[in-house]
Amino acid sequence: MQILVRKLMQRISHKQATGCRAYCTKMVADIGQPTHASHPQLLKEGEMTPGITTEEYISRRNRLLDLLPENSLAIIAAAPVKMMTDVVPYTFRQDADYLYITGCQQPGGVAVLGHDCGLCMFMPEADSHDVIWQGQIAGVDAALEIFCAKKAYPMRELHKYLPDLTYGRSKLFHNRQTAIPTYMKLESFQKFAKNGKVGDLSTFTHELRWIKSPAELKLMKESASIACQALLQTMFHSKTYPYEGMLSAKVEYECRMRGAQRMAFNPVVGGGPNASVIHYSRNDQKIKDGELVLMDVGCELHGYASDLTRTWPPCGRFSSAQEELYDLILETNKECLKLCKPGATISQIHNYSVEMLCKGFKEIGILKDEGNSLYNLLNPTSIGHNLGMDVHDSSMISYSRPLKPGAVITIEPGVYISSFLDVPERYRGIGIRIEDEVLITDTGHEVLTGSMPKEVKHIESLLNNFHPGMGMESHNNIRAASNR
Secondary structure, three states: OHHHHHHHHHHHHHHHHOOEOOOOOOOOEOOOOOOOOOOOOOOOOOEEEOOEEHHHHHHHHHHHHHHOOOOEEEEEEOOOOOEOOOOOEOOOOOOHHHHHHHOOOOOOOEEEEEOOOEEEEEEOOOOHHHHHHHOOOOOHHHHHHOOOOOEEEEHHHHHHHHHHHHOOOOEEEEOOOOOOHHHHOOHHHHHHHHOOOEEEOHHHHHHHHHOOOHHHHHHHHHHHHHHHHHHHHHHHHHHHOOEHHHHHHHHHHHHHHOOOOEEOOOOEEEEHHHHHOOOOOOOOOEOOOOOOEEEEEOEEEOOEEOOEEEEEOOOOOOOHHHHHHHHHHHHHHHHHHHOOOOOOOHHHHHHHHHHHHHHHHHHHOOOOOOOOHHHHHHOOOOOOOEOOOOOOOOOOOOOOOOOOOOOEEEEOOEEEOOOOOOOOHHHOOOEEEOEEEEEEOOOOEEEOOOOOOOOHHHHHHHHHHOOOOOOHHHHHHHHHHHOO
């Protein structure tokens, strides 16, 4: 019996050492992230990450090579692990450029891409202690077999191979946001840097990421749908539980229950005067009866973010002053959406929104001077931004760039009236933003967050006709009512 037990333990130990599941009847390799073999519920056959095929990743690499100058080399490092305490890491999030090119969702690697060498990946190695505490990770074999690198080496050999890869190059490009000393301190890299021959790779990667593929758009639509459903449930929740912290927890719960991996950013839940703080994040106050709550939320689904904002009175009724301001912001939102089409620019749409809001603010009586000083206090933000793998995506793309089909932007007019501003008292302490996601199409645009109510009559009707027994099963009927 002891011999049999010893053999069984040896077999289990061997399976764990080789990164396979000992409890499965079929041996499935664990590479530290989902694959079709390990997570068939998430990935279809042929997909490297959920929703994105291996073929598309290879196409991305080829398109990046087409943009890179001849005889240059791209160096892309994975995002670093950030620590919350000396032993507790923050939840890891991969750098968007590294993920976009490699498909690897894990830290510790460096990818090199060149016209002659293709994709070469330097991968971290896990010792037995790391595996026990953190689990398996993708190594050299996964780089070759799963991520389809042409060559792969252990990270500890970077100093040996990178000088040869950079030798004779016209220029190097790297991701400055994730650059690490491991390669930057190498003499070969330092020579390029001293001669001014190191450029920012995001100039090219942001160009690629700006226009989304059909597969990317499918994920973005799903991410937007999840965020809309979650925010709608949170809106109902707010009448019974008017607390910023509870609403923040509720929207994250609803997003995760629908498949999101994480929030795209810390939810903004500003009640009353806190709504006038544009990126308010404390979320620790009770929302008083009669106050508005502004919720700016978004989630990430398999690497793609959503972003929307709604403002409403948890009590179920807008005051006359609140509704007056809300109607102006809503009308600006609608008119700006009409401008979203190929050839338009975010800058043009922004300028139009400023004209509309200035006119409206003057009619309401909260803007008296002709200058921009008070207006910039009422609304210092842009009308929108690009959206994709990052919330503020493709930041290297100018807002003066004509929009193209496949670009996704936000339209988010707002007003933020601090309690100390010199405006009529009834408007003080009110913050309102209405934000939608917009896909630019061949014929115009598609609002990806259109299912989330924003009309005053719809919001008040939904809040006042909701009862605690209504849940996710009632969502379709509610959404249908809001679209009438």
